[in-house]
Amino acid sequence: MLPDGGADDEERWLAEGIAGVQQNAFYMHRAVDSNNLKDALKYSAQMLSELRTSRLSPHKYYDLYMRAFDEMRKLEMFFREETRRGSCSVVDLYELVQHAGNVLPRLYLLCTVGSVYIKSKEAPAKDVLKDLVEMCRGIQHPLRGLFLRSYLSQISRDKLPDIGSEYEGDADSINDAVEFVLQNFIEMNKLWVRMQQQGPVREKEKRGKERNELRDLVGKNLHVLSQIEGVDLDMYKETVLPRILEQIIACPRLSNDVDDYNVTSLVDYLNELNYKVILVPLINPNVDIKTVLSQLMDRLSSYATTSPEVLPEFLQVEAFAKFSKAIGKVIEAQVDMPVVGAVTLYVSLLTFTLRVHPDRLDYVDQVLGACVKKLSGNAKLQDSRATKQIVALLSAPLEKYSDIVTALELSNYPRVMDYLDNSTTKVMALVIIQSIMKNTACISTSDKEEQSSVARLIHMLHNDDHEEMLKILCIVQKHILQGGPKRLPFTVPSLVFSALKLVRRLQGQDGDVIGEEVPATPKKIFQILHQTIEALSCVPSPELALRLYLLCAEDSKAQITAIHLIIGTLQRMNIFGVENRDTLTHKTTGYSAKLLKKPDQCRAVYACSHLFWTDDQDGIMDGERVLLCLKRALRIANAAQQMANVTRGNSGSVALFIEILNKYLYFFEKGIPEITNTVIQDLIELIRAEKQSDNSVADPSTEAFFASTLRKQPAWAAGQALPDCLRACTDAHAPALTCRYILGSQLLRFVDDS
Incomplete structure (x- = not known):
């Protein structure tokens, strides 16, 4: 038992111990340099006496031990040199050191x-x-x-009588060596x-923490054992x-640093002993057998990951069933x-199953189902340690399978989640979301009603089918x-942005007409x-x-502004090569x-x-492509007029x-040969015919706009009569539909010719 003392006292005791080691090591080095064996033994024994302290915790004692350990390696080299020179036989030296006054320095x-x-x-x-081991x-x-004993293990590990070793005997x-x-x-x-077991009950927890710091010392023996070449299966x-x-x-508290031979023997050995290890709790309920099994499975699964090519057959075929049965017996025995x-x-x-049997989803679901059975008596878990383990249980399939649907389709997966409290459910939902984002998974079906937590990851929703x-x-x-008032402000914006992405995908397609046969339309969204x-x-x-209302309203407006900025910028720039510029203009x-x-489409295209x-x-002068843009704008304008006729019952404005x-007039004045006076006159007559239609909308601003435009036209283009077909249509006051048909035909002739 360590004496009572604060952290400051312990630091002081450690400093005193290190000072003692350093002081005696100094005199020991001086004796070694002068080949004075007697003084070397004297001062080394005094140095090692510092390790007799009971004032330090295991962590601090380790610091002191390592100081002495480094000095002992130098002393060993001195002993070896002394025996080599014949100054003292190794037998005499072995007897001589046993006369040291205190037992601990003597044994070191x-x-x-x-x-x-x-x-x-x-x-x-x-x-x-x-x-040595007896002494x-x-x-x-x-x-x-x-x-x-840790010191004994370290200095002897390379001197064991093993196969191929220079110390091998009979x-x-x-x-x-094994013994x-x-x-x-x-x-x-x-x-x-x-x-x-030593010390007062009130310090039991403290002693437990100190013991955990030392378990690696015990386990290193098994690591040494695993390195002995002569130990076969x-x-x-x-x-x-x-x-x-x-x-x-x-x-009951064995350190569980199991060596690699357990991989190929323990499962069989458990079978041979009729699950002797599993029956231990029946004899002594204080045995922490779950730690033994857990660490054994962890070690086996790690072995399966690092050395899959040498996995024994029983590990692939029988291990899951044996471990599953063993765990059932442990839980049944320790009620x-x-x-x-x-x-x-x-x-x-x-974890073992996912590493050894990654393709056996039935095994994974079986483990989750067994966990559900154990949890069935608990409405909601209150133990934070248990909920943390359940999160680890549910996270394991997500880490293994890149496809989130694989994990979520396990029948017992949502059943395990039912036992989490609200706060832990949020944690688990975040884990699922992070897994989806890490694997860039997309939710591609609408059949997700049971997975409400997945719906939070709205930005990952995607399907090519509108x-x-x-x-x-x-x-x-x-x-x-x-969701309640605390959730809506965080979830609604995500849905808005995701929906607007779909709106943009629908742009430029013939899905603008509202009807039952085309449900995915911008208006519907x-x-x-x-x-x-x-x-x-609310x-x-x-x-x-x-802000979100305005965002929806500005979505199209912002794109229009951006398009016109792009057009204006490209028009003024001449640093691109022909091929690059053609690509940019085409896009x-x-x-x-x-x-x-x-x-908006029409205005952007004619721009x-x-x-x-x-x-x-150095400018570009491609009259044919100018004309193609203007013709395309006319087709879009005609489509806009037809849509206005369907939705509002009239032919709409002719402003476009x-x-x-x-x-056309602008480019005619620029001297583009493809823009002729005939083409311009035909378009003027088309506009006049549209204005004279029975269903046309009388708009003073449009009339003024048209009149102003005509004042700019060349004198030779003014005053020409309508084509005979159009004059006959207007003079006879033909029904609007017939007139629209004739006008449409004239427009098609107009945009397809020249």
Whole structure:
């Protein structure tokens, strides 16, 4: 037991110990330099006496130990040189160090000389090792004893009588090496367990934390054991593993640094012993068998990940069933096991399954189902440790499968989520969202009603089919509107932006006519957005609602402004090559024709005509492409007129045709040969005929605009009569539909000829 003292006291004690080590190490080095063996032993013993302290925690004691350890390596080199020169035989030196006054320094010196003794080969390695491991029993203080035996393990690990080793002896030498490591492991494990039993009950938790800092010291013996080449599978199953299992039974808190032979033997051995390990809790309920199983499965799954090419057949075929059965027996035997313990076991089993059997989704779902069965008695978990483990359980499939649907389609996945409280459900929803974004997954079907948490990731929603995408948005809207005042301000904007993306995709397509046969239209989407944003007004979040309303209203306007800026910029720039400029102008014209409204499309397209005729010295002068842009604008204007006729019952305004006429006149004055007086006159007569139609709208501003335009036309183009077909139509006051047909025919002739 460590004495009471604060952190400052412990730092002071550590500083005093380090000072003592450094001071005696200085005199030891001076004795070594002068080949004074007697003084070297004297000062090294005094230096090692600093390790007799009981004032330090394991962490601080380790710092002091490492200072002394570094000095002992130098002392070992001195001993080796002394015996090589013949100044002192290794046998005499081995006897000499045993006369040190205190037992702890004596044993450290004995281990150091023992390493030199084995290296000299003047005695069999097995005899020296056996003597050392027995002599170290003289230290029964848990902390000091653990570090002494750790020192013994480190200096002897390269001197074990193994196959191919220079210290190999007879056929039994492998057994001697194994026995030495196991004996040291067993004694260290006893000391480690004893740490928990000593001291007052009030400091039990503190001692537990201190013990955890030391468990790696115990486990390193098993690592050394795994490095012995002479230990084959049979020896491991028949000799090594039974000794380890005996320690599991005898010591409830065994360090579980299992070596690689467990990969190919423990599952079979559990079968042979009739699940001896699993039945331990029936004998001693204090045995923490879940930790043994969890760490074993973790080690096996890691082995499966790093060495999949050498996976034994039983690990691929039988291990899941055996571990699943073993966990069931443990949970059944320990009826008082906390929920967190059971879930921890299932987390390890699921991790093992995902690594060893990644394609067996039925195994994954089976583990989740077993967890549901264990949780069935808990309405909502209150243990934060248990909920943390459930989040780990649910996160494992998401990390393994890049396709989020694979995990979400597991039948027991949502059933496990039902046992999470509200705050943990939010955490889990965030994990799902992060997984989707990490794997750039898209939600491509509308059948997602049971996965309401997935709907939060609205920006990842996508489907090339417009109607299906609209269905997705409707379902997301349904879930979003169920949110309370704290959620709506965060979720509604995401839906608005996602819906506007669909609106932009619909632009330039013939889906503008509203009807049941074309449900995915901009108008339909804006109706959904209106309903959604309206919910913000009731929260209330009026400022956010207003901003979103304006965003929807400005969506098309902003694009129009951007298109005209692009056109103007391209017209003034001449730094592009022919090929690059052609690409840019082609894309600009294409985007212009895909704006939301037909009038906007028309104006943007006729503006693009300026990209093909510039007046500067190096400018482009392509009259044919200018004419193509103007003709395309006329077709769009005609389509806008027809739509106005369907929706408003009249032929609408002829302002678009007049605007296009102005462009024709502009380019005629620029001298473009493709723009002839005949072409201009035909367009003027078309506008006049449209104005004289029975269904035309009398608009004073349009009349003024047309009159102003005619005043700018060349004198030779004025006063010409209408074509005979148009005059006959207007004189006879033909029905509007017939007139529209004739006008349309005239327009088609007009835009297709020249």
